[in-house]
Amino acid sequence: MLKTFSIGGIHPAENKISAASAIEALPVPAMVSVPISQHIGAPSEPLVKKGDAVKVGQVIAKSSGFVSTNIHSPVSGVVDKIDDVLDASGYKRKALVIKTEGDDWDESIDRSPNLVRNISLSSEEIIKKIGEAGIVGLGGATFPAHVKLSPPPGKKCDILIINGVECEPYLTSDHRLMLEKGEEILVGTTILMKALKVDKAVIGIENNKKDAIEHLKNLATAYDGISIQPLKVQYPQGGEKQLIDACIKRQVPSGKLPIEVGAVVQNVGTAFAVYEAVQKNKPLFERVVTVTGVSLKKPSNFLVRIGTPIATLIEAAGGLPDDTAKIVGGGPMMGKALSSAEVPVTKGSSGILLLPAEKTSRKPVENCIRCSKCVSVCPMGLSPYLLMSLAQKAIWDRAEEEKIMDCIECGSCSFTCPSSRPLLDYIRLGKAKVGQIMRTRTK
Amino acid sequence: MSVVLITIITLGGLGSLAAVILFAAAQKFKVFEDPRIDQVEEALPAANCGGCGFPGCRAFAEALVKADDISTLNCPVGGTTTMSAVAGILGKEAAQAAPMVAVLRCNGSCEHRPRLNNYQGATSCAVAAALYGGETGCSYGCYGLGDCVEACKFDAMYMDPETGLPVIIEDNCVACGACVKACPKSIIELRKKGPKSRRIFVSCVNKDKGAAAKKACAVACIGCAKCQKVCPHDAITVENNLAYIDYDKCKLCRKCVEVCPTNAIHEINFPPRKPKTEQEETVKETAE
Amino acid sequence: MNRLIVSPSPHIHSGDSVKKSMYGVIIALMPALAASLWYFGLGALIVTLTAIAACMFFEFVIQKYLLKTTTSITDGSAAVTGLLLAFNLPSNLPIGIIIVGAAVAIGIGKMSFGGLGKNPFNPALVGRVFLLISFPVQMTSWPLPIVSASSYLDASTGATPLSMLREGLAMGKTAPEIMSQFPSYIDFLVGNRGGSAGEMAGIALVLGLAFMLYRKIITWHIPVAVLGSIYIFTGILNLSNPLEFAPPIFHLLTGGVLLGAIYMATDYASSPMSKNGMLLYGVGIGVITVLIRVYGAYPEGISFAILIMNAFTPLIDKYIKPKRFGEQVAKQ
Known part of the structure; x- marks a missing residue:
């Protein structure tokens, strides 16, 4: 029996159609728009103004608080304007628009393909470096990585968990990264272990990526303290709390962070970015993005610069299919539907998914028949049917008692509901409202 | 005989005992309540809408009795009549609040504001607003999913399927403000009802630059400030590419309505203006 | 586009x-x-x-x-x-x-x-x-199986095993004596006995259960709780006094127990939402069924038992919540 998390979960069709396509670097786009808010926390402060020349890897917006991070120019060229641009949030937000001229990298970046194993920096220096390099959680949550690596006083971390689960259907960017950059990920993991001062790390990978498990298992023999943990295919195993439960059987209590049980979770993509930042001095300005969809001509995994319009990626993958009804930024379970293909790639973009109407159109909402399927699939052990009606009726105190804030928004309830009820839509609304109420109370 | 006697004694005893307990309890847990609270509550409309800022009419009545100065408190539903009745009961001075009415500051109907995508989530403006800027290019305007209609307890609103916008039925609106709170985009505003219900307001809340606003919606305020220049009463301010008419300063001269290039300024309940010649011709044509 | x-x-x-x-x-x-x-x-x-x-x-x-x-x-x-x-x-x-x-x-x-x-x-x-x-x-005149297959209102009727048991016990016979008059359990299982139209063939009902479990229409909790509690409760009674109480298998195979436990108690709308709630609800149905059968006025009690427990469903949902993630850790 393979390990998995203990409560709920679903198994949607995997549809990993781009799993066999090797990572392909896209040409540098003619124009990029880099939003100043690509991470959880305070937006970064722009350091350049219209007309300034920038180099690849140069800091163009700096961290504006503890939970915030730097943003680096993904191209070399001239800042065209600082304007409000529609991004994946669905709203227009401030972004730096840069017109590309050539591809001139900052001299400090080591562009050679050599693998650098030897880690010369100390724990504190590593965390500082990661903070400067603008690295955020690349699995989609985009939480600044250096913050996670600095446990609050009194809390002790004893294990690092690397998330190679990629439980979202369709997405394959982490899978390809593990196959093609296995050594780099392992060195990155070792760096993270050093930063956290732990001697154990587990890389959790779902069993539908057998080749990646084999590959990393072979490589990991050369690295101390790193083990590979194959996991049963079950959504949402990529959720931090679920992954910790699955790998080391510890459950993070309600309202607490993983550090409470002595664990820190980082994505494989983040581990790779950490390797590049620490060993190669290369900040985060490009990432692997899966472009996929059943009707797409050439489902691919591209290495792209941040700020590239997703329309460019779709073009490179064979163009937008006629039957496209929805463009999703991210996976089908937790990704965001985009209202335009001009939205730029950001640090959190793990994939672009094109869905035809018959796969994604919502069916008419029917009465709740109390089938209790939402209750049995909820990985947090909540009662989604109840939370939805509490949120609809604006009974916020009850919603808080029923632990609405524990919801990880995985969407298993809405996915499984036979009456097609918008459970998560309302629970998300409830979370926002209850969160607001809780914040004003602590003030 | 003895059976009857025993019955009378036991039941009588039990009854008296219960009476004593009840009396003692009533004395012990007695709560003094100002009888005027009941009187005031009687005078209130019993709509329990919360428009006064208190949870229900009873709570408002308590607050009225407690307060030394009730001029800051107002029942929007009952208006001046109710408040002067309350003032009479309490012997205090009531505020002379001008009657208000809810006004929709968006005219982005399907015709004026083309839809660019299809929203398919839960039928709730709050849910849609948390997701994105909406089906059109204007991220400030009405989503048309009816949170305000849902919130209205006075049957004063309905959704117009033609325009996709809510309509406020003036006669039913009591200005309780429930719709204002329900709207995630703050499109609905409580404005002075005005003499003969005549009002002038900017029916737009778009803060985008003129070109972007105009592109998204044909009747958007583009912040050109023509109205501000023409206004003789200094009632109009333009901020963030958006004009706003102060209803306390506005004298209803209608000059701004004429100069607005996008017809974003609305006049309500005015007699029709002198029809223009062009219109006259069309009228003639149709008559023939 | x-x-x-x-x-x-x-x-x-x-x-x-x-x-x-x-x-x-x-x-x-x-x-x-x-x-x-x-x-x-x-x-x-x-x-x-x-x-x-x-x-x-x-x-x-x-x-x-x-x-x-x-x-x-x-x-x-x-x-x-x-x-x-x-x-x-x-x-x-x-x-x-x-x-x-x-x-x-x-x-x-x-x-x-x-x-x-x-x-x-x-x-x-x-x-x-x-x-x-x-x-x-x-409602209590039961047509005899097979012999009345071609008749409707004029079908020849007989008693159900449960009512025969009740009458027999009332007349002072012992349970084993009455049991000896019945056909074998195999006959009960395939449905060769008197009763309501659909409650007869235990094997057919269990087949349906297997299908519903396979298609994930229902979970095992309610049927198992109902049947298990009936088995255990009647088993205890039977062990305490075999002369007065019929064996547990008899109780499982007769009357509407299988139909009730598999199809009626599992009705979505009227049963609890959490797994533990379902178990409690099922046990409640089982216990009330046996109480009615053994001590009540009716020979069969599962219908009443289900309706009674239906009434408790909102209460069960209110107090028995699903096991939350991280709950046990928090208690330690």
Whole structure:
């Protein structure tokens, strides 16, 4: 029996159609728009103004608080304007628009393909470096990585968990990264272990990526303290709390962070970015993005610069299919539907998914028949049917008692509901409202 | 005989005992309540809408009795009549609040504001607003999913399927403000009802630059400030590419309505203006 | 290009629907229907068709003309109610009585509470119990299997094993004496005994259970809790005094226990939502069933037991929550 998390979960069709396509670097786009808010926390402060020349890897917006991070120019060229641009949030937000001229990298970046194993920096220096390099959680949550690596006083971390689960259907960017950059990920993991001062790390990978498990298992023999943990295919195993439960059987209590049980979770993509930042001095300005969809001509995994319009990626993958009804930024379970293909790639973009109407159109909402399927699939052990009606009726105190804030928004309830009820839509609304109420109370 | 006697004694005893307990309890847990609270509550409309800022009419009545100065408190539903009745009961001075009415500051109907995508989530403006800027290019305007209609307890609103916008039925609106709170985009505003219900307001809340606003919606305020220049009463301010008419300063001269290039300024309940010649011709044509 | 759809996540759906669940239940009931047709023939056919048609008719009429809403008779839930109602009736019941039962089941049991998903009690059982109390004679004259396959109202009737047990015990016989008159358990399992149209063939009902578990229409919790608690409770009674109490297997195979535990107690709307709640609810049904059978006025008690526990469902849902993630750790 393979390990998995203990409560709920679903198994949607995997549809990993781009799993066999090797990572392909896209040409540098003619124009990029880099939003100043690509991470959880305070937006970064722009350091350049219209007309300034920038180099690849140069800091163009700096961290504006503890939970915030730097943003680096993904191209070399001239800042065209600082304007409000529609991004994946669905709203227009401030972004730096840069017109590309050539591809001139900052001299400090080591562009050679050599693998650098030897880690010369100390724990504190590593965390500082990661903070400067603008690295955020690349699995989609985009939480600044250096913050996670600095446990609050009194809390002790004893294990690092690397998330190679990629439980979202369709997405394959982490899978390809593990196959093609296995050594780099392992060195990155070792760096993270050093930063956290732990001697154990587990890389959790779902069993539908057998080749990646084999590959990393072979490589990991050369690295101390790193083990590979194959996991049963079950959504949402990529959720931090679920992954910790699955790998080391510890459950993070309600309202607490993983550090409470002595664990820190980082994505494989983040581990790779950490390797590049620490060993190669290369900040985060490009990432692997899966472009996929059943009707797409050439489902691919591209290495792209941040700020590239997703329309460019779709073009490179064979163009937008006629039957496209929805463009999703991210996976089908937790990704965001985009209202335009001009939205730029950001640090959190793990994939672009094109869905035809018959796969994604919502069916008419029917009465709740109390089938209790939402209750049995909820990985947090909540009662989604109840939370939805509490949120609809604006009974916020009850919603808080029923632990609405524990919801990880995985969407298993809405996915499984036979009456097609918008459970998560309302629970998300409830979370926002209850969160607001809780914040004003602590003030 | 003895059976009857025993019955009378036991039941009588039990009854008296219960009476004593009840009396003692009533004395012990007695709560003094100002009888005027009941009187005031009687005078209130019993709509329990919360428009006064208190949870229900009873709570408002308590607050009225407690307060030394009730001029800051107002029942929007009952208006001046109710408040002067309350003032009479309490012997205090009531505020002379001008009657208000809810006004929709968006005219982005399907015709004026083309839809660019299809929203398919839960039928709730709050849910849609948390997701994105909406089906059109204007991220400030009405989503048309009816949170305000849902919130209205006075049957004063309905959704117009033609325009996709809510309509406020003036006669039913009591200005309780429930719709204002329900709207995630703050499109609905409580404005002075005005003499003969005549009002002038900017029916737009778009803060985008003129070109972007105009592109998204044909009747958007583009912040050109023509109205501000023409206004003789200094009632109009333009901020963030958006004009706003102060209803306390506005004298209803209608000059701004004429100069607005996008017809974003609305006049309500005015007699029709002198029809223009062009219109006259069309009228003639149709008559023939 | 068409306008893009924008919606909150998730962007895919399992494809499950109310219709699929309901038709799944109907498919699961097919083996039992076949068995009832085999044993009661014409009578079973008439009762089943009348009940289904009447239930669908009343749902349609109430939705269309009384509530003036869109009708939902195609979702299969009225058909399930009709089928289950028929399975709970003797196969020689006059058509008029069946129609009254269907009207009560749909009109009072379901629509008066707001329709699908809002009924606090199992509608088919509401109809059945209404008939049992209103027409006690007709509702307790059970046609004999096989011999009455070609007859309807004039079917020759006999007692059910449960009522024979009750009468026998009342006349002073011991349980083993009465048991010796019955056919073997195998006969009970295949349904060769007197009883309601659909409760006969245990094996067919269990087949349906397997199908529903496979299709994930229901979970094992309620049926296992009901059957397990009946087995354990009657087992204890039987061990304490074998002369007075029948063996547990007898209780499981007779009456409507299997039908009730598998199809009636698991009704979505009237059963609890959490797994632990389901177990408690099932145990409650089992215990009340045995109490009614052994000490109550009726030979069979599962219908009443389910209705009683239906009434407790909101309370169970309120106090028994699913096991939350991280709860145990928090307690330590």
